[in-house]
Amino acid sequence: MLSMMSSSRKSGAAFLVGLLLTMQGFFVVTFLVANAPLEKTMGAVQKIFYFHVPCAWLLMLSTFACAGGSLAYLFRGSERGDRLALSSAELGVLFGLCVMVTGPLWARAAWGVFWTWDVRLTSSLLLWLMLIAYGLARRYGGEGGRRLAAALALFAAADVPLVYLSVNVWRGLHPNTKTVSSLAPGMRWPFFLSLAIFSALWGVLLVLRMRVERTQARLVELAITVEDAEGRSP
């Protein structure tokens, strides 16, 4: 019991440090992004890139974290896996929303349209839709909803490479994977730091969300125990 408490205290302290570093990081990144060199043709519009790309990466990460957690839940009955899956799916929907808002804003300025059926746009949209479907299955799926959602996450993860490949062929090849490595040195630092800080924010939110779920499960357990005890003593 004592060791459990000290370990939870230790993890609590580590979490607090992480939280403070993340908050600190957002100040630094804002400063760095503001001072990063302006892109030649797009100017200030390009700065949305520091925000948009990390969100897209976290959307991807959320999908795989959700599938990993679902795998553990479905085949090993891990409640922790289930909490991980739910929390990361919700975060994926959140960061996906950021992608879907910032992407068209940039596209409007750079390409003159809000939306094109580009490979990245389309596959991100599909990933996002799958995570929303996961949430729908969890909320309205009834008794089997949790297991159904887990299966959906597995199909979604299996779908990722297929979606990417099919959309790629569907729309013709748009090779733009080299954008990051071709960044100007002045832009590289703010970009990678922004990526790290956004990932840290994702981690902090994930831990918090999983804790809420765990507390909720404990509360339900406690309520059942109390009810049982009351039922037994007249």
Added chain:
Amino acid sequence: MAAPSWACQAARIAWKDLHIEGRSREVVTTMGFMAALVVLVFSFAFISGQEVTVGPDVVAGILWVAVLFSGTVALSRTFDRERESEAIRSLLLSPAPRSAIYAGKLAATALIMFLVELLLTPLLAALFSAAITPHALWLGLLLLLGTIGFSSVGVLFSAALLRARSRDALLGALLFPIVIPVLLAASRATATLLDPTASDLEPALFWTRFLAALDVVFVVVGLWSFEPVVMGE
């Protein structure tokens, strides 16, 4: 007496479903009617005046959208039967492996859907004067592959949704995001086959192969996860 083999058990479950369907013809009629309606709705929406020619892209799209929507109807009806008098419980209590139950259900659903599609495609060809005869067999293969891909996910989801209150509304919402690659591959390949001016059938070949690979992935994930998904029933 030795227990029947896995394939034999799967075939018996499929046979049971086909037998019920053969007597009531409920799914074939409701799904067929629904599919025909979808096609007609598209005709009214797209065609105006004397001009009745729409491109092969549009015809392929209409065909697959009709398959998707009517397939959802077929899926929810096949599983509603299992809910009546708790038939699903007896099915799951039988000593047959869960994966065999999945395979049997998948085979029966895909066959019923395929049958409806075989009736639907000539209707489409007549309404939009699409050239389906030059590559009829290939088109049939595409329909079969697309249907297997769609129902491999659909059977699993409908089984898990059996006890949900809003299952009919949910099924489409959960199923469509996952099966978009199936729709994409199938409609692209169909469009190439329906295009009489297409000199190069390479895209159709690519998409057919892609669809086959997709089916393998989806069926494997389905077989593998069916047991834990329906465990609590």
